[in-house]
Amino acid sequence: MFSKACEYGIRASIFIATKSSQGIRVGIKDVAKEIDSPEPFTAKIMQILTKNGIIHSAKGVGGGFEVSNEAVKSIKLIQIVDAIDGDKIYKGCGIGLKQCSEDHPCPVHHEFKKIRGILLEMLTKTTLEQLASGVKSGDFYLKTLNTNH
Amino acid sequence: MFSKACEYGIRASIFIATKSSQGIRVGIKDVAKEIDSPEPFTAKIMQILTKNGIIHSAKGVGGGFEVSNEAVKSIKLIQIVDAIDGDKIYKGCGIGLKQCSEDHPCPVHHEFKKIRGILLEMLTKTTLEQLASGVKSGDFYLKTLNTNH
DNA sequence: TTAATTAAAGATAAATTTGTCTTTTATTGA
DNA sequence: TCAATAAAAGACAAATTTATCTTTAATTAA
Numbered sequence: 277m278f279s280k281a282c283e284y285g286i287r288a289s290i291f292i293a294t295k296s297s298q299g300i301r302v303g304i305k306d307v308a309k310e311i312d313s314p315e316p317f318t319a320k321i322m323q324i325l326t327k328n329g330i331i332h333s334a335k336g337v338g339g340g341f342e343v344s345n346e347a348v349k350s351i352k353l354i355q356i357v358d359a360i361d362g363d364k365i366y367k368g369c370g371i372g373l374k375q376c377s378e379d380h381p382c383p384v385h386h387e388f389k390k391i392r393g394i395l396l397e398m399l400t401k402t403t404l405e406q407l408a409s410g411v412k413s414g415d416f417y418l419k420t421l422n423t424n425h
Numbered sequence: 426m427f428s429k430a431c432e433y434g435i436r437a438s439i440f441i442a443t444k445s446s447q448g449i450r451v452g453i454k455d456v457a458k459e460i461d462s463p464e465p466f467t468a469k470i471m472q473i474l475t476k477n478g479i480i481h482s483a484k485g486v487g488g489g490f491e492v493s494n495e496a497v498k499s500i501k502l503i504q505i506v507d508a509i510d511g512d513k514i515y516k517g518c519g520i521g522l523k524q525c526s527e528d529h530p531c532p533v534h535h536e537f538k539k540i541r542g543i544l545l546e547m548l549t550k551t552t553l554e555q556l557a558s559g560v561k562s563g564d565f566y567l568k569t570l571n572t573n574h
Numbered sequence: 575t576t577a578a579t580t581a582a583a584g585a586t587a588a589a590t591t592t593g594t595c596t597t598t599t600a601t602t603g604a
Numbered sequence: 605t606c607a608a609t610a611a612a613a614g615a616c617a618a619a620t621t622t623a624t625c626t627t628t629a630a631t632t633a634a
Contacts, residue, residue, distance in 0.1 A: 277426060277514060280622065283521035290532055303580065317623050323582065336631025337579045353533070365426060372432035375569040383439055383556035383565040384502070387547045394543060398536045407532035416532040420524040429592065452610065466593045472612065484611045485601025 282360040285321045287311035287418050289356055292331055292341045293348045293408035301340035312419040321360065328359040348408060354399035366396040431509040434470045436460035436567050438505055441480055441490045442497045442557035450489035461568040470509065477508040497557060503548035515545040 278286070291310050295302045304322060308315035322341060325331040330351055331341050343351070357365065369376035370388035378385075410416035427435070440459050444451045453471060457464035471490060474480040479500055482490050492500070506514065518525035519537035527534075559565035 277517075277519060278521075280521065283519075286520045286533070305580095314623055316625070319581075320583095320623085326581085333581060334631075335579080335581045335629075337633065339580050339631070341581090368426075370426060370432075371435045372427075372429065373566070373569060376566075380566055380570065381564070383559050383567070384435075384551070385565070387551060391540065391544050391547065395540050398540065402533070402536060410532050415530070416534070417522070417525075417529055418532070420522060421529065454610095463593055465595070468611075469593090469613095475611085482611060483601075484599075484609085486603065486609045488601070488610050490611090 277365065278357065279361050281317070281321050281324075282357055284311065284313045284318050285325060285356050285360045286353065287313065288318060288322065288341075289325065289331060289343070289351075289404055290407045290411055291418055293343050293404045294412050296342045296348065297345065297408065297412065301334065301338070301342045303340045307341065310418060324359055325356065328355070330355055330359060343404065348405045349403060351404040352400055353402040353404070353407075354396070356404075357399055366392045366399065426514065427506065428510050430466070430470050430473075431506055433460065433462045433467050434474060434509045435502070435505050436462065437467060437471065437490075438474065438480060438492070438500075438553055439556045439560055440567055442492050442553045443561050445491045445497065446494065446557065446561065450483065450487070450491045452489045456490065459567060473508055474505070477504070479504055479508060492553065497554045498552060500553040501549055502551040502553075502556075503545070505553075506548055515541050515548065 288307050288311055291307060292302055302310075304315060304319045307313075307322070308318045311318070322331065322333065326333045326341075330347075331343055332347075333339070333341050354366075369382050370384045370392075371382050373382045376382045376385055407416070411418060437456050437460055440456060441451055444455075451459075453464060453468045456462075456471070457467045460467070471480065471482065475482045475490075479496075480490050480492055481496075482488070503515075518531050519533045519541075520531050522531045525531045525534055556565070560567055
């Protein structure tokens with residue numbers, strides 16, 4: 277569905293949002309640790325998110341990543357997906373036709389139209405705040421439980 | 426959503442089904458041409474489909490690919506997807522958690538559960554026959570219209 | 575103004591997916 | 605049996621995605 281980069285980007289954004297609500301900036305090390313992702317790759321993804329104005333970053337001592345309380349409320353999942361994976365997932369043809377539309381539909385066009393519509397609605401409606409609050413309350417998780425190995 | 430391989434596999438299966446209904450076997454050259462895909466790569470994908478019993482192949486003079494009329498009716502889209510891309514698309518976690526379940530849900534678990542359910546239902550219900558008949562009737566297309574260039 | 579800190583940027587590398595080419599095997603018909 | 609045909613199999617190559625490493629730039633505090 278989403279690329280690895282996008283999966284990490286969503287998880288990172290949610291984690292940063294949970295910390296920002298407590299007024300805490302987090303460094304890339306913490307982010308990668310808490311969402312169980314490769315640190316340098318995650319840093320690259322953070323650059324995309326900051327360039328797109330989704331996450332704010334601050335260099336230097338005491339710096340790190342954060343999202344303002346207002347931004348957390350307004351940012352929708354689709355903004356993160358769009359910034360990293362583009363719009364192919366909710367716009368492209370299900371079986372890869374360059375030309376696929378109501379007038380020139382592929383064999384699965386109508387079925388996929390429905391699914392893409394639901395996906396798009398979900399991505400458009402879900403805010404970072406909703407997701408972050410679920411993590412804060414302990415209802416949702418951002419990584420696998422630790423096991424002894 | 427699906428890999429390129431899977432997109433080609435679905436398109437190829439549908440094209441072969443339309444030809445088989447007329448009692449015509451098709452070679453890999455025709456398949457690639459009609460679905461606008463790279464021939465050698467498509468040949469590889471055909472090997473997966475034949476190994477999985479979705480498409481039948483015959484070597485030698487007059488050989489090629491075909492699907493029996495009974496098979497066309499019984500084969501579901503999910504069999505093609507499963508053979509090529511596996512079950513990740515309708516089973517895996519939306520944001521890539523290894524562990525993601527009702528008891529240990531990721532932040533988008535419930536939203537994705539719904540979407541995956543609809544996708545799974547669609548893949549499970551849609552038969553090759555449905556898709557092929559739409560192409561035969563001219564309602565659906567398997568490639569872009571030819572343009573002069 | 576210097577040292578420490580932290581993200582940004584850029585170069586590189588590994589892994590995976592996509593795509594190609596060559597050889598082998600099976601089948602048919604002459 | 606032999607030649608032609610067509611898929612299968614295997615090796616290889618290009619492109620993309622994922623991941624890493626090093627250097628640079630910005631910021632803070634001493």
